[in-house]
Amino acid sequence: MQCNKKNLGLLFDQLADEDKKTLFLFAQFIVSNTESVDDVKEALPEITLIERPEKESVINAIKRLSASYHMVDRDSLMNTTSDLMMQHMLKGKKAPDVIDELEMAFEEKYQKLKQEHESER
Numbered sequence: 001m002q003c004n005k006k007n008l009g010l011l012f013d014q015l016a017d018e019d020k021k022t023l024f025l026f027a028q029f030i031v032s033n034t035e036s037v038d039d040v041k042e043a044l045p046e047i048t049l050i051e052r053p054e055k056e057s058v059i060n061a062i063k064r065l066s067a068s069y070h071m072v073d074r075d076s077l078m079n080t081t082s083d084l085m086m087q088h089m090l091k092g093k094k095a096p097d098v099i100d101e102l103e104m105a106f107e108e109k110y111q112k113l114k115q116e117h118e119s120e121r
Helices: 005-014 017-042 058-068 074-089 095-120
Strands: none
Touching: 058 074, 058 095, 074 095
C-alpha cells in the first residue's frame, strides 16, 4: 500500500473513534514538533541579566547566573562551578573573586553557544 492521502483516509476510516483521536493527536504532535525545532534554530534567547547584589553568597550567585543564562546547559558548567565552590569553601578564596570567575564562565558558555547557534543557521 502506498503512502498517500487516499490510503491514509481508508486506514483512518477503519479505526475506532478512540484510535482516530490518538492518530490525530500524534499527527498534531509531529507537525508542532517540526515547527518548534525550526523556531529554536532561528532564535537563541537573550540573556536576562539579573543585577549582582553588593553582598552575595556564591550559592546565590550560581542561582542568579543560572536564571540569567537560562539557555546555557547547567551540566556543561558543573565542573567549573564545583571547582570554584571548592576553592571558596575549602581553600578560603573570597566570594567576590569566585563570583567574578563564575560570571566569566557563564558568559563564555553563552558566547560559545551563540557562535554554535549562528554557525548552524
